[in-house]
Amino acid sequence: MRGELSVNICNLEYTFRKTDTFHLQINDLDYSFNGVLGMYGLSGSGKTTFSKLLAGIIEPVSGSVSFFTNGHSAVPKIIYSPQFPERILLGIHIGDTVQQILSQNVNKIGVYDSICNHLQKFSLDFNNIRDKSGFELSGGELRRLAIALSLALSPELLILDEPTIGLGRRGKTQLYSILEEFRQQHHIMIVSHDFNLIRRICNHYWILDRGKLIFTGDLNALRRQQDIIEKVGINSLEHYLTATVKTEEMETL
Numbered sequence: 001m002r003g004e005l006s007v008n009i010c011n012l013e014y015t016f017r018k019t020d021t022f023h024l025q026i027n028d029l030d031y032s033f034n035g036v037l038g039m040y041g042l043s044g045s046g047k048t049t050f051s052k053l054l055a056g057i058i059e060p061v062s063g064s065v066s067f068f069t070n071g072h073s074a075v076p077k078i079i080y081s082p083q084f085p086e087r088i089l090l091g092i093h094i095g096d097t098v099q100q101i102l103s104q105n106v107n108k109i110g111v112y113d114s115i116c117n118h119l120q121k122f123s124l125d126f127n128n129i130r131d132k133s134g135f136e137l138s139g140g141e142l143r144r145l146a147i148a149l150s151l152a153l154s155p156e157l158l159i160l161d162e163p164t165i166g167l168g169r170r171g172k173t174q175l176y177s178i179l180e181e182f183r184q185q186h187h188i189m190i191v192s193h194d195f196n197l198i199r200r201i202c203n204h205y206w207i208l209d210r211g212k213l214i215f216t217g218d219l220n221a222l223r224r225q226q227d228i229i230e231k232v233g234i235n236s237l238e239h240y241l242t243a244t245v246k247t248e249e250m251e252t253l
């Protein structure tokens with residue numbers, strides 16, 4: 001079972017440079033992780049920036065992100081699986097990188113088996129890629145490798161940023177079934193500008209608009225917020241906002 005995990009965000013602010021027009025500002029948010037959380041917003045709304053702040057990869061200009069388990073302050077293991085895995089993986093040797101990951105883990109055999117298993121669920125054989133460099137893999141293979149490595153590290157909170165880019169229909173179906181299993185033991189956050197994906201996997205949504213959090217809630221609450229639906233461009237997806245959407249319909253998207 002997943003452990004209890006909650007987050008408190010207080011007056012969080014981030015800007016890349018003083019002169020930048022983009023300014024992320026999340027005033028106050030308390031959230032208890034339960035199921036799969038989806039962060040949605042139009043391109044450029046600040047999802048990746050906010051995710052990196054949550055994961056502690058970048059530091060806020062001001063404000064704080066604090067995690068709690070069972071009411072006590074905590075430092076959970078959070079893995080952020082990047083939107084652009086190629087920025088990290090292109091120059092690396094895959095076998096050496098896996099060895100490096102294993103050397104940092106006590107449970108080497110468990111992590112190694114988990115990497116191989118998750119790759120296999122994504123139709124990738126570790127033995128076929130271990131002697132390759134990142135640039136010798138396709139975009140979809142890089143994505144699947146990045147996700148498999150993230151899953152194998154067994155984080156308390158896994159943040160997947162735009163996880164379906166480059167996957168294709170078969171890869172998406174494989175990802176859905178992997179996450180269905182993974183969610184039983186771990187907290188997951190999916191970050192995407194694709195509302196169909198968020199709708200397919202997540203039971204609670206955070207919606208960002210120009211650096212501000214304009215909605216938190218479930219599908220029923222979202223259906224009542226027509227102004228938000230229109231603002232973030234999901235009004236044309238009304239059909240998919242119904243609770244009875246069929247799986248086959250989603251698969252064709």
Ligand SMILES: Nc1ncnc2c1ncn2[C@@H]1O[C@H](COP(=O)(O)OP(=O)(O)OP(=O)(O)O)[C@@H](O)[C@H]1O
Binds near residue numbers: 016042043045083193
């Ligand atoms: N390293 C950077 N330096 C300066 N500005 C940046 C940098 N990274 C992102 N930005 C800007 O910050 C804003 C938010 O970017 P971010 O990547 O967080 O958006 P996003 O919601 O993840 O977008 P997408 O859906 O396209 O991935 C954008 O206007 C972007 O141009």
Ligand SMILES: [Mg+2]
Binds near residue numbers: 048049161
């Ligand atoms: Mg992004």
